């Protein structure tokens with residue numbers, strides 16, 4: 001029997017695949033005006049699929065459900081999918097956290113980027129443990145604190161920017177939970193967690209591309225050796241699959257892509273510059289309005305004269321063709337979405353191992369409840385922490 005691969009072995013598998021096929025996923029689909037590869041989408045699929053099947057999945061699937069019912073007053077106002085995520089998260093927390101260990105237990109939970117602190121509130125009641133919820137938006141802190149008072153929950157809020165907490169701020173004998181903290185926010189937690197002390201981490205990362213740096217800075221030594229260089233736009237691929245939102249959201253996204261293409265065709269025509277030039281993002285409600293209003297706004301962004309409606313409409317057939325091309329390219333890029341997400345998760349896991357944590361990757365809710373459904377569970381005891389000195 002071959003030995004179970006380590007997280008480092010698994011990282012090496014994903015790193016090799018992503019490097020070998022980078023021409024298939026590191027390009028920007030929107031910027032392409034023709035099919036970029038000698039192979040068709042079906043041929044690329046046939047080439048990659050067997051390779052994907054050989055990769056080890058490092059994420060454990062949930063075993064028997066261990067969810068405790070919450071009284072209705074505790075979960076009031078939390079929408080269905082969020083509640084399913086919280087319940088799954090707490091089920092894993094109660095399996096792994098040592099809040100009630102006879103020796104050297106965890107005696108406080110810190111909720112990182114808490115929002116209204118729904119996770120922290122329910123966790124505090126289920127585990128009978130005090131929770132400190134850290135959140136940047138004052139109004140969310142106030143609402144969360146009011147809910148905690150109302151139900152006599154041992155939960156306090158700290159109104160703070162996690163990016164500006166002092167180094168070594170995290171106390172020892174603490175469990176830190178982070179549900180869907182974006183790029184730099186969970187990265188900051190990882191860096192804070194490398195300071196000494198007994199800690200247990202439960203981190204469900206999301207939106208890896210929401211970071212200040214233009215390029216990804218790998219955390220672990222192994223990822224630092226990788227040949228992959230990831231721009232912010234490339235990082236976005238890791239979360240570019242939406243199961244939430246339904247048909248209305250999908251339709252708005254289609255309209256948005258089509259209108260952006262119409263504008264890009266007009267821009268190329270009038271400036272004579274073929275290279276794609278991106279526009280800032282705008283709220284989705286724009287795309288249930290009028291195409292001409294969007295074009296007016298886009299022209300103002302790039303200081304271009306506004307075309308007549310008839311000229312805009314004449315570009316629609318070509319924009320539809322480009323949209324079909326982009327869909328085809330995206331279907332190939334999507335093959336690499338999960339490998340890229342796992343590469344990023346494994347970078348975090350390896351970094352924590354380097355900081356003397358024992359690390360485990362665990363799925364905590366179904367994919368339709370959230371596609372960002374992997375929990376990094378990392379535990380370090382006091383001895384391991386002090387052995388660093």
Ligand SMILES: C[S@@+](CC[C@H](N)C(=O)[O-])C[C@H]1O[C@@H](n2cnc3c(N)ncnc32)[C@H](O)[C@@H]1O
Nearest residue numbers: 113114115134135136137160161162163179180
């Ligand atoms: C995606 S939400 C997740 C909220 C909650 N954990 C949940 O799962 O519903 C991210 C939260 O991080 C907060 N946040 C953003 N930047 C922050 C910062 N620099 N410091 C603290 N909180 C921050 C936001 O206000 C928001 O409430």
